[in-house]
Amino acid sequence: MDVRRTTVRDMRRSNRSALLTTIYREGLLSRHELGHRTSLSAASVSNLVSELIAEGVVEEAGSVDSEGGRPRILLRVSPAFRYVAGAEVGETRVRVELFDLAMNVLARADHQIDTTSPTVVVKHVLEGLAAVIASSGVRSELILGLGVAVAGVVEGNEVVDAQTLGWDAVPLRRMLAEGTEVPIQVDNGANMLGQAEMWFGAGRGATDAVVALIGSGVGAALVADGSSYRGTRSSAGEWGHMTIAYGGRRCRCGAAGCLEAYVGAEAVLERYREAGGVVPAADEETAFVELLDAVGTSEVAARIVDDTVGYLAAGVANLVNLVNPERIVLGGWAGLLLGERYLPRLREAVGEHALRQPYAQVTIELCELGRDAVALGAATLPVLRLLRDGGVVPSRS
Known part of the structure; x- marks a missing residue:
């Protein structure tokens, strides 16, 4: 095998990858801007961009005026390439x-x-x-x-x-x-x-973040120094199975006292039924909305939702203390329903549970990409x- 040829080919592919990733992640850029972003020479950028355009991967998408020179052509990944x-x-x-x-x-x-x-x-x-x-x-x-x-x-x-x-x-x-x-x-x-929100949504620009998913179950994506943290065998981020109450409610995973057993939508509705609440809807998402809507007229619903926000705040505070992120993004269909109504209260309650300094360094936001994220x-x-x-x-x- 020709090691030199392999090395040159690998380097060329690495440089193409750097250019393509920069164009895709940062939006419309000129060749000049690509050189600055990637530290590649103007000649390398020109040659590789020409290749990518010829292959249909990249396309020119308008121009912007430059100071004292010709307009700069902007580049983007071709939406219809694949x-x-x-x-x-x-x-x-x-x-x-x-x-x-x-x-x-x-x-x-x-x-x-x-x-x-x-x-x-x-x-x-x-x-x-x-x-x-x-x-x-x-x-x-x-x-x-x-x-x-x-x-x-x-x-x-x-x-x-x-x-x-x-x-x-x-x-x-x-x-x-x-x-x-x-x-x-x-x-x-x-x-x-987490990947969707870090690329396109509320996580953009953050290097240390947690993106929390709350639906029927509960999980989280951890981002450290700009990279996804997966742990030894990809199980990092099982935030929903952090113990929130010693000897507490039985979780679906079999353990007792997991966060999911208190803030996962299935568990919240179960707590509501046990407290005497009526859940007429057949599907879980509709039932969860009906529970939230009943807060103004039902003491039971108000108590269950208030407790849920409190448990969630304690879980988020654990993330603040343990991970020290600059941003926490709350998502998942149930997380969005709760966050849209109770985000200010949640932020305040997190501050009551978290250490003062890391809490001052974090922002807590809602997922921007909606329920299809x-x-x-x-x-x-x-x-x-x-x-x-x-x-x-x-x-x-």
Whole structure:
């Protein structure tokens, strides 16, 4: 093997990756600005950008005036170069979305589920993928990949262990790959929410952050010095299973006193029923909204919601003290419903539990990308691979 040739090829791909990632993450940039951002020479930037344009990965998108010179041509990743899909596997539904490379939603498919059996989940993910391809008119060979976000610990982009779902070493990627030629990548749902918010939403610009996901269950994505922190075997961020009350309520994971047993939507509704509250809605999300709406007329609802905000504040304060982030972003469908109504109270309560100095250094914000952010984050998995490979599309053969 020609080591020198391999080294030159690898360096060229690394430089392409640096340029492409900078264009994608920072928006419209000129060649001159790219040189400053990447520390590559003007000649290297010119040559590599010309390559990327010729291959259709990058395109020119207007110009801006420069001081005393010719207008500078702005560059962007071509939205229609390829397409990506993202799937969110929740406990009550499976959502699949198709995006262009500007992350515009082209098609969406939702399936309500009453069981989280792996075979049922795989069936609905594949049906959703087929549906968004058909409705968008995009040829399947132009789809870079499908990212799948799921609760639980994901090892090696393959095996999922999710105690709350009853999954034990489920080979999810392989099961999905048997039903489609679209490349599959699998990751934890909270991490995918975190990636979406750090790239496009409330986390942008932060280098040390926590993105919290509160839905039926509870999780978090940890970002340290600009990089996702996963721990030894990718299980870091299981914030929902931090003990909040010694000897407390039994959690779905089997342990007692977990944060999830107090602030996860399923547990909140269970506490409401035990206190005598009536939950007429059949689906969890509607029931949670009805609980919040009842606060003004029901003492039981007011007490349960007030306790929930308090438990959540204690959990967030633990993050402040333990991680010392500059920003905490609250997301997930239940997190957004709570945050939209009680964020000022939550911030105040966090201050009552957290140490003074780290609390003064953190901001607590709501997720900016809405309830679809997990699927969006999952769709960034194939985008990330494209950026790392310098715009080279891997062969499916």
